[in-house]
Amino acid sequence: MKINFKFDYKNFLIAVLIFIVEVLIATKLKDWFFVRAYLGDVFVVMLMFYFIKAFFDFNSTKLVIGIFIFSCLIEFAQYFHFGELLGFKDNRIMMIVLGNSFSWIDILCYFAGCVVLFLIESKFYRPKVS
Numbered sequence: 475m476k477i478n479f480k481f482d483y484k485n486f487l488i489a490v491l492i493f494i495v496e497v498l499i500a501t502k503l504k505d506w507f508f509v510r511a512y513l514g515d516v517f518v519v520m521l522m523f524y525f526i527k528a529f530f531d532f533n534s535t536k537l538v539i540g541i542f543i544f545s546c547l548i549e550f551a552q553y554f555h556f557g558e559l560l561g562f563k564d565n566r567i568m569m570i571v572l573g574n575s576f577s578w579i580d581i582l583c584y585f586a587g588c589v590v591l592f593l594i595e596s597k598f599y600r601p602k603v604s
Contacts (some may be wrong), residue, residue, distance in 0.1 A: 478531040486528035502535040515583035519545055524590050534595040536587050544576075545584040561588045593598070 499514045517557035522541050526532065551557075553576035573580075 480531050482528050485524045489521060489524035489528055491515055496521060512579070512583050515580050516587040519584050519587035520591055535592065538591050538595070541591075542584055542588045546581055547582050548573065549576060549584070555599060557599060 496517055499509055499517070503509045506550070519541050522544075523537060526537060526541075527534070552573045557563070557569050557572040557574060562572065571599060
């Protein structure tokens, strides 16, 4: 498998915007339960997708599937308190990144985000004409 590095400013800008939304959710909207608990998880898979697409020319469908699998692995690691096992219990940033509680609903939110990504990419993606 050949990995093609390319910088795509459009995808990078989308990733930056989603990151800003995530920061706003974590700071300003933290008291809005639905937004904090669910939409943040939907957006995080989108953030990963567009950030990776900003630098690499991966097949979008395969990337969406890979991100979903990665997200599930992180979620299942939370079930086993992986962050604490690695010694990050007192490191707030790492515990936010890794998470600290398993939830099937989080997996459902990751799936929803991946479905949205798949629909966006399949609707708006136009193959390059040679």
